[in-house]
Amino acid sequence: MTDASSDYEQLLALHHAMQLRRSLREEGRRTAPVTARRPTGYPEREGDQALMVASLETIGSSADEVVRSFYAQLFLGRPYLRGLFPAGLRADGDRLFNALIGLAEALSDLPRLVEWLEQLGRDHRKYGIRPAHYDAVRQALVGALREHAAAGWRPEYEQAWLRAYDFAAAVMQSAEAASTDPPYWQGTIVAHHRPYLDIAVMKVRTDVAYRYRAGQYTTIEVPAVPRAWRPYSMATAPRPDGVLEFHVRAIDLGQVSTALVHDMGVGSTLRLGPPMGSAVIETTGERPLLVVAGGTGLAPCRAIVEQVLTTQPGRPVRLVFGARQTQELYNLPILAQLAERYPAFTLVPVATDDPDFPGPRGALPELVASTGPWHQHEVYLSGPPGLVHALDRVLSRLQVPPEQIHHDPVPD
Ligand SMILES: NC(=O)C1=CN([C@@H]2O[C@H](COP(=O)(O)OP(=O)(O)OC[C@H]3O[C@@H](n4cnc5c(N)ncnc54)[C@H](OP(=O)(O)O)[C@@H]3O)[C@@H](O)[C@H]2O)C=CC1
Numbered sequence: 001m002t003d004a005s006s007d008y009e010q011l012l013a014l015h016h017a018m019q020l021r022r023s024l025r026e027e028g029r030r031t032a033p034v035t036a037r038r039p040t041g042y043p044e045r046e047g048d049q050a051l052m053v054a055s056l057e058t059i060g061s062s063a064d065e066v067v068r069s070f071y072a073q074l075f076l077g078r079p080y081l082r083g084l085f086p087a088g089l090r091a092d093g094d095r096l097f098n099a100l101i102g103l104a105e106a107l108s109d110l111p112r113l114v115e116w117l118e119q120l121g122r123d124h125r126k127y128g129i130r131p132a133h134y135d136a137v138r139q140a141l142v143g144a145l146r147e148h149a150a151a152g153w154r155p156e157y158e159q160a161w162l163r164a165y166d167f168a169a170a171v172m173q174s175a176e177a178a179s180t181d182p183p184y185w186q187g188t189i190v191a192h193h194r195p196y197l198d199i200a201v202m203k204v205r206t207d208v209a210y211r212y213r214a215g216q217y218t219t220i221e222v223p224a225v226p227r228a229w230r231p232y233s234m235a236t237a238p239r240p241d242g243v244l245e246f247h248v249r250a251i252d253l254g255q256v257s258t259a260l261v262h263d264m265g266v267g268s269t270l271r272l273g274p275p276m277g278s279a280v281i282e283t284t285g286e287r288p289l290l291v292v293a294g295g296t297g298l299a300p301c302r303a304i305v306e307q308v309l310t311t312q313p314g315r316p317v318r319l320v321f322g323a324r325q326t327q328e329l330y331n332l333p334i335l336a337q338l339a340e341r342y343p344a345f346t347l348v349p350v351a352t353d354d355p356d357f358p359g360p361r362g363a364l365p366e367l368v369a370s371t372g373p374w375h376q377h378e379v380y381l382s383g384p385p386g387l388v389h390a391l392d393r394v395l396s397r398l399q400v401p402p403e404q405i406h407h408d409p410v411p412d
Pocket residue numbers: 231232233234247248249294295296297298299300322323324351352353362363364365382383384385386387390
């Protein structure tokens with residue numbers, strides 16, 4: 001890290017400490033929530049969406065070059081901004097740029113978009129984002145799109161992108177300003193074990209109480225890989241002692257997951273971003289639940305199952321939990337205890353690729369398809385993207401209404 005960026009980080013840390021102190025001081029005195037300016041609507045939305053989609057078509061297959069040009073323009077004259085990103089920019093860079101491009105699609109569902117942007121705004125406080133950064137991203141985004149659309153670029157495209165971006169930035173900044181939570185939480189690992197070669201189950205205690213809903217995820221940053229925040233779901237319903245549980249599989253070349261599984265242990269510290277995600281469980285609902293988890297995608301599913309069983313013990317819940325080998329079906333003893341305690345809970349462990357497994361074997365989507373009907377169920381899915389997409393297709397074939405199917409956004 002350069003001296004300039006480490007000075008910058010120290011200033012940010014100071015800024016956050018002052019902000020936190022101020023919010024703690026004000027908490028007792030406050031009589032009404034902070035009202036930050038938030039846009040009340042977006043009248044040009046439909047026309048802008050069509051223009052944005054048309055503008056992306058003029059870019060075609062040069063998406064990689066647009067990403068490169070976006071960062072070149074962002075850092076040009078503002079080298080200190082590089083310090084907000086991890087050393088290996090690629091994955092995080094794509095994520096930021098894809099989120100910007102994703103705006104065009106997300107405009108179809110405004111309430112959902114606003115909820116997501118508000119979460120994103122609160123989440124961005126951990127990066128130390130300031131209002132001036134939003135302007136820099138705005139210029140770089142439009143500059144990169146304009147450059148690569150070349151002759152196909154039209155002034156209306158630019159105006160549509162700017163209006164959509166300004167709307168998104170205003171929602172994010174108002175959520176950021178209204179938040180009284182810390183920008184990130186310091187966590188300490190208080191339990192860590194590896195039920196399988198590359199899987200770790202760990203418990204984390206935070207310095208300040210961490211409030212979330214069953215089914216949500218957070219982002220974790222480890223000291224060995226600064227500024228690379230990775231998403232992990234909380235694996236239990238909120239607990240009275242405030243301890244959080246995470247399930248992590250070390251993936252090839254995954255620096256953060258490898259550190260969490262193989263290098264860290266009890267006493268190691270990490271940082272957590274605010275809770276995110278809307279695949280949460282409504283415990284006022286009455287539909288029976290079908291929950292399907294693949295691998296460590298079990299984490300949010302277990303939280304949802306626990307939340308329902310403890311608040312609505314009579315509501316039928318069926319958890320189908322699949323892994324390739326029997327030994328990868330970690331957490332089974334805890335799930336079996338729940339099944340014993342709550343007659344409404346049915347546990348179906350599946351070893352998809354283990355001929356010696358005594359229970360069901362084979363592909364999860366086929367298994368789900370052959371055991372329906374599920375159209376009366378509320379369905380929760382979590383696991384590898386290919387699995388979630390395959391299950392989505394099966395469920396839609398089985399006439400399960402889309403509003404009854406819940407999962408985090410998954411990449412194509
Ligand atoms: N750790 C966490 O907190 C969370 C993790 N996740 C995600 O969950 C995933 C867990 O990965 P991992 O533990 O490595 O799981 P695995 O890749 O080992 O897969 C687990 C199960 O899913 C099945 N599966 C995988 N891909 C497909 C597919 N395309 N079609 C049908 N079945 C499929 C596998 O069966 P088969 O043998 O048939 O391939 C296997 O039984 C990651 O993508 C992670 O991002 C999601 C939410 C939270």
